[in-house]
Amino acid sequence: MRFCEFSKKEVVNISDGKCLGCTGDLLFDECHGRIQALVIRGPARWFGCFGCDSEYIVDWDRIVRIGPDVILVEVCPDKILKKR
Numbered sequence: 001m002r003f004c005e006f007s008k009k010e011v012v013n014i015s016d017g018k019c020l021g022c023t024g025d026l027l028f029d030e031c032h033g034r035i036q037a038l039v040i041r042g043p044a045r046w047f048g049c050f051g052c053d054s055e056y057i058v059d060w061d062r063i064v065r066i067g068p069d070v071i072l073v074e075v076c077p078d079k080i081l082k083k084r
Helices: none
Strands: 010-013 019-029 034-041 054-059 063-066 070-073 081-083
Touching: 019 054
Parallel strands: 010 070
Antiparallel strands: 010 019, 019 034, 034 054, 054 081, 063 070
């Protein structure tokens, strides 16, 4: 799978069934050459007109399944939301 295909997938939390958003980026471990986490844009500010000021960081080991249209994760959304 190419990154451009991967980045178009929605990320859904199976703990509460909510969509966290679409994959925006990946975090890599430079020393070991492994993917560490998914980066997902956080909730939009003021109807999406001003972008967003936070993002979700989901550890790679929290991914339950990668399907053709969606990535399923199991996380607590409050613990993975980070301010930029």
